Amino acid sequence: MASYFRRKKITFWPCGFRISGDTIVLAAVYGPKAGSKKNESPEKASIEVLWKPKSGQIGKAEREYEMILTRTLQSIFLSTIHPNTTTSVIIQVMHDDGALLPCAINAACAALVDAGIPLKSLAVAICCGITESGSIILDPTKQEEQEMPAFAYLVFPNSSLAVLPGTPPLIEGEPVEHGIITSVTHGAMSVDDYFDCLDRGRVASAKLSEFLRKNLAQSQIPNHSSKAS
């Protein structure tokens, strides 16, 4: 009997540009499976996220992560292509060393691309924190996160290649990749500090999106130049 659940590629996404960063998250994408969930409209595809912590029972924090991830992925997901289907994304935390949610978002996005689910763009996530002395650091470790008075998780769309300059059109004078998909903040910071975090986050996400593009290109099959029969 054929199994209905087709498993996609599982992707590792080690987080952190720094050598000490070792948050590891495993993301798996299943679907699209026939049938949508009870409260979802059958006229579009729905996406569901399951968050599995490294240890312990599933509680409110996990539900919050699931909700944030669902909303983020829904904004890059093209829901009109396969109506009445559900795509499941399962996140398994292997090791948490700070910036867990951005790492999970990057992993989920890479898994969706690998599975061939149609997307509007890629989502690139970064964590910016403000230390007590007022300086901004990216990708803090767990200990730094606990000591910081405030930090923010920011998700941007990726920078896209375009054939001609000027496309895609600038929205209100700014390129599309400066738009922000998700922002989750913890602690208290001033408005100026938040805008500083946004600027740093944009620069970092541009670099992350280059890295993502290069790695995804390498993981695909080599270019067999054969005529289609």
Place this chain on the structure above:
Amino acid sequence: MTDESSSHPNTLVDHWVAPGDVVLDLTNMANQTLKLGGGLRQECDAIIVTKAGRFKFSKPNKYWVESSQKRYVPCVEDTVLGIVVDSKADNFLVDIKGPTLGFLPVLAFEGGTRRNVPKFEIGTVLYLRVVKANTGMNPELSCTDATGKASEFGPIKDGYMFESSTGLARLLLSRPTCPVLDALGKKLSFEIAVGLNGRVWVNASSPSTVILVANAIMSAEFLSGAQQRILVEKLLQRVQ
């Protein structure tokens, strides 16, 4: 990340593209008809990529994104290998590794009438053609070609079926013959059926040949032509 014209390539054909990339600008192409294949979407005047992969172009006007996945999106006129899951009064339900089950009408066989409806057990492997594939509807399948003849479609007996990615299935069906099949065919005799949905069926006189062929095909996906031939030689040496 908005560099000026130096970083804008004139064309992205044969480049690897990611979702969100704009690959064609329609303002300069007012009077042409374009055919867009999988992975592309039109938004106002631009063609935007939705699936990551290599952007391909074929004259005169066909564009598509080529990528390899483990799941299959049904397309019209594809030949696929399906497994019967259930049978209803009017059609069989067949699993073709897509988002929904396919329907195979009970009369879609050569010379099929209500009196000689074939009986397939659950789990039968069928070689089928996709007749209709619209989003939101179950795809419709058929065991005849477009003219109504059976021509090799229908149930498949014996042998061994394994799953692969869609990219590997396309590689096995490409012209000229894929190097691994070429090398295997020179030394061994076997039968093979490839479904574009990522399923491959192999049959040979002895089980060891079947296993050898299946393993060679599965390992050959990411190798170049020369490497595939070397792989086949090594496997054959081990057997003999």
